[in-house]
Amino acid sequence: MHAPSALLRGAPPQFDLITIYNRFQSLKNGAEATLSQVRVAMKKRLDMIEQLVDSVKSYAYFEKNILENITSMRSSLSSAKPSDLQEIEGRSRGIVGSIFAVAENYPQLKTSETVNVTMNSIKGVEDEISRHRYTYNNIIQEFNTMVDTLPSSFVASITGMKKLEYLNFEEDELRRMGYLTSEGFEPKRPEVKWD
Numbered sequence: 001m002h003a004p005s006a007l008l009r010g011a012p013p014q015f016d017l018i019t020i021y022n023r024f025q026s027l028k029n030g031a032e033a034t035l036s037q038v039r040v041a042m043k044k045r046l047d048m049i050e051q052l053v054d055s056v057k058s059y060a061y062f063e064k065n066i067l068e069n070i071t072s073m074r075s076s077l078s079s080a081k082p083s084d085l086q087e088i089e090g091r092s093r094g095i096v097g098s099i100f101a102v103a104e105n106y107p108q109l110k111t112s113e114t115v116n117v118t119m120n121s122i123k124g125v126e127d128e129i130s131r132h133r134y135t136y137n138n139i140i141q142e143f144n145t146m147v148d149t150l151p152s153s154f155v156a157s158i159t160g161m162k163k164l165e166y167l168n169f170e171e172d173e174l175r176r177m178g179y180l181t182s183e184g185f186e187p188k189r190p191e192v193k194w195d
Helices: 001-011 011-058 064-079 082-104 107-112 115-147 153-157 169-176
Strands: none
Touching: 011 064, 011 082, 011 115, 011 153, 064 082, 082 107, 082 115, 082 169, 107 115, 115 153
16 A cells, blocks of 8 residues: 555545645646647748738739738737637638649649648647647547536635636537538538539
8 A cells, every 4th residue: 555545545635625626736837838839839820821822822823811810810829719720720621722722823833842841730730739739639628528527526616716718719619611410410411502
């Protein structure tokens, strides 16, 4: 028998409450740190998107508001909450999608080393964002489970802790495109019309 476990067995119930509270705080701090990593990666991606727009604009016309949108998204990242990050994610993916579509129409862009390197770098950063989002959501799942289960729900109630928000980038995009129902559990098939 380990000495620490023997000591804990005789510990007063307040010790358990303190341990639970400290676990909540540890998870909350881990979530905030991971959310910061998501913000940094998203800023990196926005910087690369701006470079890509600069590389592509000599081939195709890009509206001035695209660069303004990128700047606006970049400046709002530092204080963005999970719901704000989801909006920024959707907007930035839209810009990348339109740039990729432009690149498909211009063979010179497909062979441009600068454009290809930047596009691949963006994909790499998107993988990084995905990994951070996965880690964040795992932390949030544990935190929210503690809020819902006994005895930690008592500590959450006493200290005013509420469930934290998940980062659901892909799910929001699928829902926006009509592939998920509002519950998000049952995929909806796209409507096909034959003319």
